[in-house]
Amino acid sequence: xxxxxxxxxxxxxAEALEAYDDMSRHLSELERAPDDKSVLNExxxxxxxxxxxxxxxxxxxxxxxxxxxxxxFGQVRASERQFTGSLVRVIFNGLDILGAMIRAxxxxxxxxxxxxxxxxxxRAIAGEEVEVAVESETEEESGRKLExxxxxxxxxxxxxxxxxxxxxxxxxxxxxxxxxxxxxxxALRATARHLFRISDDLQYSxxxxxxxxxxxxxxxxxxxxxxxxxxxxxxxxxxxxxxDTQIDRNVLQVIADALLHLVRNAVSHGLETPAERVAAxxxxxxxxxxxxxxxxxxxxxxxxxxxxxxxxxxxxxxAIERGLTTAGVAANLDDQAVWSFLFEPGFSxxxxxxxxxxxxxxxxxxxxxxxxxxxxxxxxxxxxxxxTFTLVLPTxxxxxxxxxxxxxxxxxxxxxxxxxxxxxxxxxxFSVVGGLFVTHVQGRAVPVVPLxxxxxxxGDEPLPLASKDSLHGLQNVLIVNYNxxxxxxxxxxxxxxxxxxxxxxxxPLDHIDLFGGVTLLGSGQMCLVLDVPALTRLFLARRP
Amino acid sequence: MNKRILIVxxxxxxxxxxxxxxxxxxxxxxxxxxNGAQAIEMAESTTPDLITLDVILPDNTGLDVLKSLRxxxxxxxxxxxxxxxxxxxxxxxxENGALAYIVKPFSEEKxxxxxxxxxxx
Numbered sequence: 001x002x003x004x005x006x007x008x009x010x011x012x013x014a015e016a017l018e019a020y021d022d023m024s025r026h027l028s029e030l031e032r033a034p035d036d037k038s039v040l041n042e043x044x045x046x047x048x049x050x051x052x053x054x055x056x057x058x059x060x061x062x063x064x065x066x067x068x069x070x071x072x073f074g075q076v077r078a079s080e081r082q083f084t085g086s087l088v089r090v091i092f093n094g095l096d097i098l099g100a101m102i103r104a105x106x107x108x109x110x111x112x113x114x115x116x117x118x119x120x121x122x123r124a125i126a127g128e129e130v131e132v133a134v135e136s137e138t139e140e141e142s143g144r145k146l147e148x149x150x151x152x153x154x155x156x157x158x159x160x161x162x163x164x165x166x167x168x169x170x171x172x173x174x175x176x177x178x179x180x181x182x183x184x185x186x187a188l189r190a191t192a193r194h195l196f197r198i199s200d201d202l203q204y205s206x207x208x209x210x211x212x213x214x215x216x217x218x219x220x221x222x223x224x225x226x227x228x229x230x231x232x233x234x235x236x237x238x239x240x241x242x243x244d245t246q247i248d249r250n251v252l253q254v255i256a257d258a259l260l261h262l263v264r265n266a267v268s269h270g271l272e273t274p275a276e277r278v279a280a281x282x283x284x285x286x287x288x289x290x291x292x293x294x295x296x297x298x299x300x301x302x303x304x305x306x307x308x309x310x311x312x313x314x315x316x317x318x319a320i321e322r323g324l325t326t327a328g329v330a331a332n333l334d335d336q337a338v339w340s341f342l343f344e345p346g347f348s349x350x351x352x353x354x355x356x357x358x359x360x361x362x363x364x365x366x367x368x369x370x371x372x373x374x375x376x377x378x379x380x381x382x383x384x385x386x387x388t389f390t391l392v393l394p395t396x397x398x399x400x401x402x403x404x405x406x407x408x409x410x411x412x413x414x415x416x417x418x419x420x421x422x423x424x425x426x427x428x429x430f431s432v433v434g435g436l437f438v439t440h441v442q443g444r445a446v447p448v449v450p451l452x453x454x455x456x457x458x459g460d461e462p463l464p465l466a467s468k469d470s471l472h473g474l475q476n477v478l479i480v481n482y483n484x485x486x487x488x489x490x491x492x493x494x495x496x497x498x499x500x501x502x503x504x505x506x507x508p509l510d511h512i513d514l515f516g517g518v519t520l521l522g523s524g525q526m527c528l529v530l531d532v533p534a535l536t537r538l539f540l541a542r543r544p
Numbered sequence: 545m546n547k548r549i550l551i552v553x554x555x556x557x558x559x560x561x562x563x564x565x566x567x568x569x570x571x572x573x574x575x576x577x578x579n580g581a582q583a584i585e586m587a588e589s590t591t592p593d594l595i596t597l598d599v600i601l602p603d604n605t606g607l608d609v610l611k612s613l614r615x616x617x618x619x620x621x622x623x624x625x626x627x628x629x630x631x632x633x634x635x636x637x638x639e640n641g642a643l644a645y646i647v648k649p650f651s652e653e654k655x656x657x658x659x660x661x662x663x664x665x
Contacts, residue, residue: 011560045601
């Protein structure tokens, strides 16, 4: 975590360097117009601030030089002397050395010796006519470089544009690769391969330029936790880990509010009061941890508390009350499936004040933020032990890993983030339960539905009842996962796995929420990107 | 209720430091002004219990700002902030209604001692 000292140090450096640049400019102005009072005032003020800041940072040597120069400016301002002749050279020389001293602080280098300068300035202040030693001037002259910072600040907007252009480039590249194969020209193929390598590298570099440490967001939280804990009368110890984990800046921006929500919830609802904790045989101080880590292509951010955990039965009951499920179905759901209701819109709206489970206040908002990124929200809880929310985020937003499947001769893409597994099953491995195909994946029953029924048959009526007579030969099942809920989709063929650049759908198709966007394949073929959250919702609404 | 404080200083570094010290001590920092015009505007809109006012500001002298503040928000107490060597201005400031002055570089103890006593006085 960035400490307060680090923060002060950064602020000091930024302000000192800026002041130095401004003063250099003003000094040149003053040389041309030695009587300009406003420039003198500005120089005096900047030098004065630098002196104060340097002293409070403990950089006494810088403070001393600044103090002397300030005194000289004071004398000029009070018209006790003129800013001409040797005084100009003395002050320019002093400012140069001051700049070198500031840079030494930034570089953690040894501070240049300023005793000679201080002596010179002392004599100048006393009214002596002094001259900068000639050798020091030539030395300064030869050693002078126009130093620019190694860092460039750039607007996110410009990076967004770069990323979009790279996206277009990648699509054309895939097209050229396909053409090279079709035309069977060795020269074109070699060039295409080279283009592939370069554009891959370029894409990686642009994505890399957009990465920031998760710490830039996490570092806001000690203060938030402190404030919420104080107002709720809780004792909370916050631990953070993985601040250096890299993630796209825009992803971080999108989840900032969601994370704030989860952290506030954890403190005010997840963790108990000190008295309750003592009564439960726990340490009065609650533990809250914020951890970021990279897992394969994704970044995980976990918010864990050691509080009272989620009361599954209360959630089950509320889900029935809210009409999100029926009592019969709810009775057979496992804990994970019950907790998924927490993320349903409308789960908590009526109960924000008397929220018994302590969870669910606006969790659908968190869920929506993650959906918009193609991310996932997972929850895990143990009564009396605590709750962990896990945000699964893509490292980058533009390019997604996707699985291409084929249906009726058309290709569709499904984000890998939402795919669990692919299976090829014999008809015997399906059973029919309540009019739905069901198969078993890792010991859990998963409903399976022909993708064609969801995509191609319009209307709100329930899906037709499943019949095993319709299954002939090996069936290709894509298991998708959304909100802890698995769903099997029957497709004609699995094509391949590929990185795709998702473009939003243009009008009038943009209202079809089953499609998250469109991508162009190397063959030039258009490919719709399936929106797994929307498909899951459609399935739930139309299940027989 | 927490006492409400407005910080006036042209250095972001100094404002941040002061703000941290004051909020850590339980005060509410209602605003941060970087120049005299902002200071007067923010003081009028927030009417803080106390204003910390830097002696040297980019647009106005701290003294001019002090005079306007005394006139426009007489209920707000003013404490001057100044570096060593500005004693003349400080004396004049006290004559014009400032309650005390904090010497830069700030020590947390000193700042809180002066702010506490100014707010009680």
